[in-house]
Amino acid sequence: MEVVNAFMSWVFRNRIGQIERFMEDPEEVQQGIFEELIEAGKETAFGKKYGFSKIRSYEDFARQVPIHTYEDLQPYIEQTMRGEQGILWPGKIEWFSKSSGTTSSRSKFIPVSQESLEDCHFKGGKDMLSLYLNNYPESKLFTGKTLSIGGSLSQNPFRKDNEQQVGDVSAVIMHNLPLWVQFARTPSLEIALMSEWEEKIEKMAREVMEENVVSISGVPTWTIVLLRRILELKGAKNILEVWPNLEVFFHGAVAFGPYREVFRELIPSDKMRYMETYNASEGFFGIQNDREETDMLLMLDYGIFYEFIPMEDWESSSPRVLPLSEVELGKNYALLISTNAGLWRYKIGDTVKFTQIKPYKIKISGRTKHFINAFGEEVIVENAEQAIEKAAGDTDSRIVNFTAAPVYFNGAKEKGRHEWIIEFSRMPEDREAFAARLDEHLREVNSDYDAKRYRDLALTAPLIHFVEEGLFEAWMRQRGKLGGQNKVPRLSNDRSYIDEILQLMEKKA
Structure with missing residues (x-):
């Protein structure tokens, strides 16, 4: 085994030279990826619609091809899932990765080409x-x-075969x-x-x-x-x-x-x-790529062309979109990708910050919306709002405000869960029933949460604090955030908000 280990280690270390090339010439490598993608996409249905044959530069691309959400690409993806080819990508696409996190559906399906x-x-x-x-x-x-x-x-839900x-x-x-x-x-x-x-x-x-x-x-x-x-x-x-x-x-x-x-x-x-x-x-x-620092090298020669939207422009109808060469250190950017599986100017939903430039290194800074993804469950605000509304309807209760955050593993034998603080104008008569219905509806709308909750393997049932009206108002006032455009954060991937509110609850008790 020592001989095998030495040989395989030598084989893999040989790739380092290619990695060093895109570290040294990142914009040149990305330009090459861009040209390859445009050439490949010319004869697809998508490419014909947006005039790929006339694209000569990144500026042409940015002008001719709009930014797309999953919902925008969903009709093309479903055509491909039914067996039609050449829709988003010229090669044959037979595989699709399944992920949660869309507003309109329980799961989204991402095409996976051979490339x-x-x-x-x-x-x-x-x-x-x-x-x-x-x-x-x-x-x-x-x-x-x-x-x-x-x-x-x-x-495949769109095919009749097995x-x-x-x-x-x-x-x-x-x-x-x-x-x-x-x-x-x-x-x-x-x-x-x-x-x-x-x-x-x-x-x-x-x-x-x-x-x-x-x-x-x-x-x-x-x-x-x-x-x-x-x-x-x-x-x-x-x-x-x-x-x-x-x-x-x-x-x-x-x-x-x-x-x-x-x-x-x-x-x-x-x-x-x-x-x-x-x-x-x-x-x-x-x-x-560093032994100690956990920030990551942005991999630039994987058939992905990157663009970045400054987060202050995220809600704009015409946001600024920057190529790699124009990003700045420490700023929060939403990731926009075009890929060798036919995702074109696609909003992935993640945000990143650059910790280094040339070579480009990043840290994942979050999501473009409030979310909880402490255990791989990818719960977004839309999921929470749908589930809590249904639970309130089931139990004839009325909700004023809510927030939720993860309870992380505490020691080697503990399991994780979600903790909710929910403010009611009309309390449910049966609080256990409300908790069960909230959990059930969240599992219905989010397949990743459902998988983690299965038989309490990774996540146990949510912990819910039922509170009377006024708590969130007091908390927002304490933070100097009362009124105007300020809103209670529905979900957070850390406990900073919820721990503040729990402390306030203790003071009021």
Whole structure:
């Protein structure tokens, strides 16, 4: 295995030269990606509609092609899902990654072309290893297996056949990985792609605990659930008793900070490494390339052309849109992407800040709307408002205001949940019924929340504080935010707002 490890490490480190090229000439590399995308899109239905054949420059592109939301692209995507080709992208598109977070529907479906699989998602995975090995040349990464925790696949709802063409992006990637990668990972594909999560976690735990796991790749939420079950089965105090050669956790999807202490309990070693990635349904965007700093290198040669909307212009009907060459340090930008899967000037919904320029390095700063995504649930304000309105209707209650935030894992054995403060003008007679209905309706409108709530595996039932009118007014007055355009923040991904309100509640009690 030492020989294999040395050879594979050499192979992956060879990519560093190409990464250094786009670090040194970022605008030139992005211009090349732009030209390739426009050329590829000329004969598509979308390209013909917006005159791609007449586009000669970025300025032409920005003038001729409008900014698109998911709802704008949805008719094109659904045509493609029904089997029509050449709609958004010239190549054949058979796979779609499923994600939550739209206003109008429970799930959105993102096209995944063969080019985006190979030149973006797969390439991102290879570069993650390349950068890691460049930072840690002494690594023994290839002496054991990678534990990869993915999602599941399901049938295309627009097709009559039984093919599984839709799923979490991790499941789509995992299903299409080359054979040599499948050999290097665990658990088996059959178990990894199971849709019944309770059974899946149990089978994963029993299979992977007997392997020599050297690295883990996944979302912190499900990783914690799995590791806890393994400790129960093995009767071990920590994961290093099960996998003494474990050296790195490649993580993404949610902010890692709140989970850090839990992982230190589960894996009590100063030698354990953690590496941040930015991989979404729409593409692989960033990878941590420094041993200590967690900001990420913006990956510029993955078939994605980037544009940026300053957040102060986000609500404008004609926002300023900047190419990469015009961004500034420390400013908050909404991400706009055009991709080799046919997403054109697409609002992904994420916001980023640049921490360095040339090379361009970013931190994810949030979402374009208030949200909770502490456990990969991607709950947006629209989800919360729909669910709470239905719960109030079901229980004949009246809601004045509300806010919600995550309750993070507290120690290695605790689970997460959402905490709500809801102000009523008419209290529900049965508070438990209201809580159950709110949870139920939120699961109905958001498939990612539903998955995390399944049998309390990752999220337990929400904690709700039922309060009389006046609390939020008092809090807003205390903050100097009463009146005018000031509004109570509906959702927050941290606890700064809700903890302030809880303190005020204690003072009033």
